[in-house]
Amino acid sequence: MPFRPEPTIPHGQPARTAIVYCNLGTPDEPTAPALRRYLAEFLGDPRVVEIPRLAWLPILHGIILRTRPAKSAAKYASIWTPEGSPLKVWTEKQATLLRGYLGERGHQVTVRHAMRYGNPSIPAVLDELKAQGVARVLVLPAYPQYSGTTTASVIDAVTAWSSPVRSLPELRFVNRYHDDPGYIQALARTIRAHWMSHGRGDHLVMSFHGVPERTLKLGDPYHCECRKTARLLGEALGLSQDRYTLTFQSRFGKAKWLEPYTEPTLVAMAQKGLKNVDVVCPGFTSDCLETLEEINMEARHAFLEAGGQQFQYIPCVNDSPEWIRALADLAERHLQGWPTQVADHPMELQATRERAQAMGARH
Numbered sequence: 373m374p375f376r377p378e379p380t381i382p383h384g385q386p387a388r389t390a391i392v393y394c395n396l397g398t399p400d401e402p403t404a405p406a407l408r409r410y411l412a413e414f415l416g417d418p419r420v421v422e423i424p425r426l427a428w429l430p431i432l433h434g435i436i437l438r439t440r441p442a443k444s445a446a447k448y449a450s451i452w453t454p455e456g457s458p459l460k461v462w463t464e465k466q467a468t469l470l471r472g473y474l475g476e477r478g479h480q481v482t483v484r485h486a487m488r489y490g491n492p493s494i495p496a497v498l499d500e501l502k503a504q505g506v507a508r509v510l511v512l513p514a515y516p517q518y519s520g521t522t523t524a525s526v527i528d529a530v531t532a533w534s535s536p537v538r539s540l541p542e543l544r545f546v547n548r549y550h551d552d553p554g555y556i557q558a559l560a561r562t563i564r565a566h567w568m569s570h571g572r573g574d575h576l577v578m579s580f581h582g583v584p585e586r587t588l589k590l591g592d593p594y595h596c597e598c599r600k601t602a603r604l605l606g607e608a609l610g611l612s613q614d615r616y617t618l619t620f621q622s623r624f625g626k627a628k629w630l631e632p633y634t635e636p637t638l639v640a641m642a643q644k645g646l647k648n649v650d651v652v653c654p655g656f657t658s659d660c661l662e663t664l665e666e667i668n669m670e671a672r673h674a675f676l677e678a679g680g681q682q683f684q685y686i687p688c689v690n691d692s693p694e695w696i697r698a699l700a701d702l703a704e705r706h707l708q709g710w711p712t713q714v715a716d717h718p719m720e721l722q723a724t725r726e727r728a729q730a731m732g733a734r735h
């Protein structure tokens with residue numbers, strides 16, 4: 373490891389450093405009331421819908437929250453698992469595995485997951501960590517590409533929590549890792565493994581969550597970062613530019629969003645004679661409604677209806693070892709300078725020295 377030596381902490385001391393791995397959040401149940409609560413919080417966030425509050429809140433509460441919750445609940449019901457929402461299941465699993473990886477590397481850190489909307493909320497997790505005496509918190513969003521709508525909103529939630537707190541832990545934020553080699557390799561390996569076991573289509577569509585086009589004009593780097601991820605992923609897979617296409621999905625509302633849109637692109641491809649397509653969603657680090665329902669159900673149906681013959685959905689990086697290793701590397705880089713390495717136990721050190729001396733080693 374090329375890292376400089378870090379201060380160590382004695383054995384048996386509580387971990388005073390924490391990582392909060394933050395994802396978007398998901399409803400507690402696939403029901404209209406649970407969806408109403410979740411969507412009210414999500415779509416009430418001024419980072420997500422940038423319409424003046426006075427105009428937006430009556431539309432949100434008077435129209436959208438009367439109709440959308442039931443429709444969205446039916447979609448969630450179609451992907452729900454016995455353990456709950458896929459986004460929740462994967463996010464929890466990723467945090468557990470990250471804790472294990474970092475522990476194996478000798479770091480004494482608490483790893484918790486938190487959700488920007490819904491539960492466990494960012495303030496609830498931070499309150500708990502503070503009560504445990506945690507002195508340093510690394511906030512690691514589950515979003516590789518920075519967007520004001522997602523990453524900055526996580527930062528808002530943390531700073532809103534911190535503003536009434538007198539004695540604050542040290543805080544660090546990871547803003548982006550869209551071009552991180554570990555992330556790109558984890559994506560490339562997931563895709564190659566899928567090709568090896570299921571065969572390869574004639575074209576790869578890389579579908580990212582969209583944002584309103586206006587945010588690009590206002591300086592949001594999201595579009596740029598999606599393009600860079602797509603280019604690096606294409607290079608890692610050895611694909612020429614005509615073998616893959618970058619698209620944007622999940623448009624919300626009437627405004628223009630980033631183009632090209634995923635589903636119309638797939639339909640146009642099928643109409644032009646493309647028979648076999650592979651679709652991957654590199655901006656999503658865990659499978660969720662937007663990948664399992666919107667892509668693997670709705671977009672699949674549209675492609676096949678338009679004349680396509682085979683639609684292969686390639687799952688997200690989820691709990692793949694390459695991805696967890698990439699997350700651990702990323703966390704390790706951002707933890708630098710914080711005392712997280714557990715010192716070797718003095719008794720064990722002594723025993724090792726004695727063994728080495730008995731074997732004739734020179735110190």
Ligand SMILES: C=CC1=C(C)c2cc3[nH]c(cc4nc(cc5[nH]c(cc1n2)c(C)c5CCC(=O)O)C(CCC(=O)O)=C4C)c(C)c3C=C
Nearest residue numbers: 396397398420444459519521522581583624655660661662
């Ligand atoms: C990956 C990054 C994401 C960006 C950027 C993003 C922007 C964004 N989203 C909406 C509206 C909705 N998104 C919804 C679901 C959803 N969005 C993301 C990620 C990003 N969103 C994920 C991972 C999910 C799935 C959550 C899950 O529970 O599985 C939904 C809710 C579902 C529905 O009712 O359709 C909405 C609404 C906007 C407006 C926006 C940027 C302005």
Ligand SMILES: [Fe+2]
Nearest residue numbers: 396581622662
């Ligand atoms: Fe979204």
Ligand SMILES: [Fe+2]
Nearest residue numbers: 622661662666
């Ligand atoms: Fe969607």
